[in-house]
Structure formats: C-alpha cells, structure tokens
Amino acid sequence: MFFHSKHSSLLSLRVIIIGAGPAGLTLARILQTRGAENVTVIERDVDRYHRPQGGSLDLHNESGQAALRAAGLHAEFMKLARPEGEDMKITDKHFSILHSEVSTTPPGPSPIFGTMFTRPEIDRTQLRDLLIDSLEPGTIRWGTEVVDIMEDPQGASAGPYVVRVRPKVASGDSGATARASDGRDGLALPQDNSGLEHLYADLIVGTDGAWSRTRSLLTPVKPTYSGISFYDITIDNADTTPLTSSPDYPTVGALVGRGMLISLEHGRGMFAQRNSGGRVRIYANFAVPAEFLDMPENSLEGKSDIKAVNAHIASLFPDWSPTLLELIAANTNPVTPRKIYALPVGHSWSRPPTQPGSAPRAAMITLVGDAAHVMSPFAGEGVNQAMADSMSLADHLSWAKYDGQLERAVVEFERAMFQRVEPIARETSDNLVMFFLTEDTPRSLVNMMKQYESWWFLTKYMAGKVVQGVFGAKH
Numbered sequence: 001m002f003f004h005s006k007h008s009s010l011l012s013l014r015v016i017i018i019g020a021g022p023a024g025l026t027l028a029r030i031l032q033t034r035g036a037e038n039v040t041v042i043e044r045d046v047d048r049y050h051r052p053q054g055g056s057l058d059l060h061n062e063s064g065q066a067a068l069r070a071a072g073l074h075a076e077f078m079k080l081a082r083p084e085g086e087d088m089k090i091t092d093k094h095f096s097i098l099h100s101e102v103s104t105t106p107p108g109p110s111p112i113f114g115t116m117f118t119r120p121e122i123d124r125t126q127l128r129d130l131l132i133d134s135l136e137p138g139t140i141r142w143g144t145e146v147v148d149i150m151e152d153p154q155g156a157s158a159g160p161y162v163v164r165v166r167p168k169v170a171s172g173d174s175g176a177t178a179r180a181s182d183g184r185d186g187l188a189l190p191q192d193n194s195g196l197e198h199l200y201a202d203l204i205v206g207t208d209g210a211w212s213r214t215r216s217l218l219t220p221v222k223p224t225y226s227g228i229s230f231y232d233i234t235i236d237n238a239d240t241t242p243l244t245s246s247p248d249y250p251t252v253g254a255l256v257g258r259g260m261l262i263s264l265e266h267g268r269g270m271f272a273q274r275n276s277g278g279r280v281r282i283y284a285n286f287a288v289p290a291e292f293l294d295m296p297e298n299s300l301e302g303k304s305d306i307k308a309v310n311a312h313i314a315s316l317f318p319d320w321s322p323t324l325l326e327l328i329a330a331n332t333n334p335v336t337p338r339k340i341y342a343l344p345v346g347h348s349w350s351r352p353p354t355q356p357g358s359a360p361r362a363a364m365i366t367l368v369g370d371a372a373h374v375m376s377p378f379a380g381e382g383v384n385q386a387m388a389d390s391m392s393l394a395d396h397l398s399w400a401k402y403d404g405q406l407e408r409a410v411v412e413f414e415r416a417m418f419q420r421v422e423p424i425a426r427e428t429s430d431n432l433v434m435f436f437l438t439e440d441t442p443r444s445l446v447n448m449m450k451q452y453e454s455w456w457f458l459t460k461y462m463a464g465k466v467v468q469g470v471f472g473a474k475h
C-alpha cells in the first residue's frame with residue numbers, strides 16, 4: 001500500500017541524492033510523484049550535456065521499464081525507444097554469421113503481451129533528458145560537488161545529516177571527499193572551507209556511480225579491474241558512411257543493422273551498436289592487464305591523428321575479417337579508452353546495530369545503482385538494476401508498514417537489493433568469461449542464445465495459450 005496523500009511521511013522527508021545518473025534521477029522522479037516535496041539531486045557536472053553520456057541501453061520489462069512505469073514515464077519512453085534495436089548478429093572473427101536475431105516485424109509492443117517480452121533500446125542521453133525534464137524545477141543542483149557529510153551536532157538521535165557542498169565547480173575532481181562523522185574513511189578535508197553550503201538531510205542516497213565517494217561511508221570495498229579494457233568509438237552518419245570490402249554491406253549502417261553486431265574470438269571482441277540519429281558505437285574490447293591502455297603504444301594521450309589511431313586499433317585484431325576491420329577504419333571521431341571495473345559479486349554492507357533501548361536512527365545513508373553494485377556491461381543489467389533499486393527504495397519509503405520508520409525501510413530495501421542483484425552480478429561476471437575467456441567463444445554465446453530463444457518461444461507460446469483459453473471461456 002502506498003501513501004500518495006499530502007499526509008505521506010515522504011512529504012517532509014529531506015532527501016539528498018548525490019548524482020544525476022539514471023539511478024538518482026529515477027529515484028527523485030518517483031519520490032516526487034508520491035508526494036515528496038524536499039528532494040534535492042546534487043550533480044557535479046555543470047549541465048546535462050557537460051560530457052558525452054555514452055551509448056544505447058536496453059531497458060528490461062521487469063526492471064528498467066517497470067521503474068519508468070512507476071515514474072509515470074513509460075509511454076514517453078516508448079515514443080523514444082527503438083524496439084528494433086533488439087536485432088542481433090553474432091559472428092566469429094572471420095565474419096561468419098553464427099547467430100542472427102531479428103525483432104518482430106513490425107517492431108514494438110505486441111497487441112497481446114504489450115511490452116512484456118521486449119527490451120527496447122534508448123540512448124542514454126535521451127533517457128537522462130526524459131528523467132531530468134520530469135522533475136520539479138530546481139530539483140537538480142548542477143555543478144555542485146559534495147565536500148563532506150557529517151551528523152548534525154545539534155541533531156537528536158543520530159540525525160539529521162549535514163551535507164557540505166561546493167557549488168559551481170568547473171568539473172572533474174576537486175579533491176573533495178565524503179567523510180563520516182567518525183572519520184572512518186580517513187581522508188582529509190580540503191584546507192580551504194570557505195564558500196561551502198550546508199544542506200540538511202534525513203536521507204542521503206549515494207547514486208554517484210562506480211567511483212562513489214558516498215560508498216566510503218558504508219563500506220571500504222572498492223571496484224577492481226575486471227580484466228577487460230576497450231576503445232570506445234563513435235561513427236556518425238553510419239547509413240551514408242561507405243564500406244567497400246563486401247557488396248552485401250555498402251555502408252556501416254548496413255553492416256551493423258538495426259541493433260547489435262557482436263564479433264568475438266578468445267581474448268578480444270568487437271561490439272558494434274546502433275544508436276539514435278544514425279550513429280553507430282563500437283566497443284573494441286581486449287582481455288588484458290589493467291596497464292594495457294597506459295602503455296605508450298596503446299595510450300591515446302596526445303594522439304590526434306585519427307587515421308593512425310584507427311590503424312593501431314585495427315592492428316590489435318590480427319587475422320580479423322577485412323569487413324569488420326573496415327568498421328574501425330571508417331571512424332572519424334576521437335576515440336576514448338576505457339577500463340571496466342566491478343565490485344565483487346555479492347557485495348553488501350551492514351551497520352553497527354543500534355544499542356538496545358535506544359531510538360531507531362532518524363537519519364540514514366544508503367547507496368543505489370553503480371555506487372552499490374557496479375558490474376561489467378556484459379549482461380546489459382547495470383542501468384536496469386540501478387533503476388530497479390530506485391523504484392524499490394521509493395516503494396520501501398512510501399509503504400505504510402514502514403511509516404515513520406526510516407531505518408527499517410532503508411535496511412529492508414538494502415536486504416532486498418542485495419538479494420536481487422547478487423545472481424545478476426554473477427551472471428554478468430560469468431558472461432565476461434564466456435565472451436572473452438573460453439576457448440570456444442563465440443560458440444558458447446551462440447549456444448546460450450539458442451537455449452534462451454527456445455525458452456522464450458515456449459514461454460510466449462504457453463502464455464498465448466492461457467490468453468486464448470481465458471478469451472475463449474469468456475466468449
């Protein structure tokens with residue numbers, strides 16, 4: 001049961017959300033739709049387009065899409081989404097197509113099942129815009145960085161928290177840090193504290209991503225290198241960028257298709273993904289030590305000759321099909337090197353129990369999304385679980401059974417999140433091994449996709465029979 005009325009315990013709860021990524025924005029939106037009037041999102045980027053937001057994300061029915069339904073934004077999402085983005089080709093390094101999936105024609109929600117069996121794609125920028133534009137004006141404090149978090153010395157029963165922020169930082173790392181009142185993370189405050197603003201919060205939610213500073217208030221665990229590094233390449237105008245090596249694929253767009261082209265061999269892989277606006281994004285992945293991208297020959301520091309960069313990246317795929325390598329050669333944009341980090345599977349934290357007889361905590365800190373459980377992208381679950389976390393936290397805060405019991409609501413939310421995410425993080429980690437580290441890749445992936453397809457087909461068929469049965473019985 002939800003409280004939607006003006007008497008909701010959410011109404012007066014002072015919530016500070018640190019980070020305006022999909023997790024923080026989804027949480028802010030759902031809380032506001034349920035009556036919360038005191039929600040602030042702190043974001044260190046100076047505006048929404050301060051830096052490129054990355055590629056396309058597929059939102060799953062039971063998590064990302066469910067959160068958008070809870071946020072009242074699903075219909076708007078479906079207008080922007082690309083159901084045909086679910087198309088997928090899997091090839092080996094010789095460009096032999098081993099598996100091909102084409103989403104239903106015409107693509108989109110089925111008349112019977114709606115979006116139940118869909119995982120439509122949306123660009124991250126579009127998703128973020130959708131969420132940002134849905135918030136009450138002034139909810140997001142752009143260009144603001146958290147300096148530290150302390151318990152209010154005047155506050156009763158361990159709360160509220162004081163969040164000291166530095167407004168209007170240009171960008172990047174100012175040396176600021178979050179610090180528990182007992183100084184647990186041991187990092188020093190900046191010397192010069194002038195110009196800091198004090199914000200008061202009953203609930204602080206760290207949605208500050210993989211390198212969350214808020215996390216240090218709850219756990220010392222940090223993400224570790226996953227073993228995979230990649231070059232992030234974007235090709236504009238894919239449908240008019242010519243390719244010459246195969247008459248079947250006259251353009252980059254024709255080769256990649258409407259969705260994803262995955263090409264793999266042991267230790268390396270290319271993921272080419274259709275984005276909106278005729279763009280294609282290519283992730284050129286390598287199973288390598290963490291230093292690989294910093295080695296002089298692989299580092300892109302100071303290298304502005306894009307053709308030379310393309311040629312070097314292509315040289316890291318020896319014996320690959322010229323058709324696939326031509327994709328890299330077609331790039332005309334600067335390339336970004338990235339390393340994939342992840343928290344351990346099953347990562348969780350606990351709090352010291354409150355002393356017997358003492359009142360429950362009146363102020364809480366928790367984590368949501370990548371801050372809580374950053375994982376590799378190889379199951380396409382990161383953003384979906386981040387948004388599911390936000391929906392779940394909003395539910396726990398608005399359920400009548402926790403009314404006025406902030407500590408119980410947050411602890412129960414965390415327990416549910418740990419349980420939900422652990423098997424997904426395990427699957428993601430297993431997928432990384434299957435994609436890059438098994439000798440028979442990409443056969444292992446193809447076999448998994450075929451099994452998945454049979455299961456999917458059977459489920460759809462059975463559900464269809466049930467619907468037919470109900471329909472038939474009524475008429």
Ligand SMILES: Cc1cc2nc3c(=O)[nH]c(=O)nc-3n(C[C@H](O)[C@H](O)[C@H](O)COP(=O)(O)OP(=O)(O)OC[C@H]3O[C@@H](n4cnc5c(N)ncnc54)[C@H](O)[C@@H]3O)c2cc1C
Nearest residue numbers: 019021022023043044208209369370377380381382383384
């Ligand atoms: C290459 C790649 C491909 C991916 N593909 C997929 C995919 O296909 N499907 C999928 O589900 N997931 C994918 N993911 C994962 C997905 O992007 C993340 O799981 C998702 O963005 C997590 O959302 P978030 O809001 O928790 O964190 P983020 O999106 O990281 O947002 C965190 C926000 O916090 C802000 N911030 C950080 N520190 C501070 C601070 N101190 N003060 C104020 N603000 C701060 C940041 O500027 C940022 O805006 C991919 C990730 C990568 C790297």
